[in-house]
Amino acid sequence: MRPHLALIEDEPDFALMCRSYLERAGFTVTWAMDARAGNAVLHESRVDLAILDLGLPDGSGLELLRALRSTSRLPVIVVSGRSAEADRVAGLEIGADDYLVKPFSQRELVARIHAVLRRSQPPDVPTVIQAGSLLVDTAARRASVGGAVLTLRPKEFALLELLAAAPGRVFSAEQLLERIWGSSWQQSATVIEHVYRLRGKLAALPAPAPRITTVRGFGYRLDP
Template structure:
């Protein structure tokens, strides 16, 4: 699914924000629907089956986290949180509840549009894409082969699993807990030092300059993101 014709549902009780988003998104080829409360948003999502949801956490009738949980009971639609809440804990809760990304108000429209494109690309993947490419980085899932600018990179099994999960979710932030649960299991969800060690090892192997990462970006206090290709 590309921007052209993609249907976006905006769930936000602030009229100026909805108006701003509606004008900007329509100018970029999106179809736009609106809801001013959590309940209306859930109802609109069920009725319209949007391709992407932009959701404010501070709604008049229910917390945005509850909206995420209700939508995730039956839908895998990409959800981007748009909120004034800047605390890391709010971001982590939203992402762990099933949101795909988080943008803090005030926001740059260019950044939001880039996050939307990444979420739509991820949703369009059929799940068995054998080769994932981000810039000069290529992950061949069928052959378990990783190359950077055509040069094969030798990874340990754990390094490979970590990179594979980041690549499968390119452009999206994955929380520490999500990565630890996936790679090491539920009993390791608090062992963030494991991630720091392995992310450091991966960066030394795949980044041109590990001190200024091009591929694996740190979301401070939240998790990591593999940059999405355009």
């Protein structure tokens, strides 16, 4: 899909030039001429990155950036004729991901956009975890051993996924409650029950399966 950019810029000639170049470079561009229209685009459309001018006719681009940063981590590149160090520092401290001083080349703008989008992407996480003969497909929410699929309840799958992602590591009951149930105030019996059921399902498989080992006084680990 083409990345969607919000171009918030009040100079029509400059904005039209930028939009034309960026669209040819493979982006979808929505142009807003002032802070009010820009705010609407940012909150009503699915935008991947904003290009924000500081000198807007109905307000400061810095104020728009400050308001955006209170609710969102959307990547923002500030473009401005203000080249003073204080202006650049202010923009970056408020939360701009980059600051580009006019005039600049369109090629440089495209390069900066690609760089900021790369930095904003979450790290690649493997969708399949392997621990010995156990395969856990996190995208399909499926676990199998030697081709035999395990029938798991959501919390059982989450428990197996967590243990399989770090085989040999011991997790305490409190850690498991916090990571899987989202709280540590529940009784440790909740973990004990789920470990018991998961052990039974692993043991019932026709192929040799990893086992969940109790480390007395510490917690549980998966041994491939």
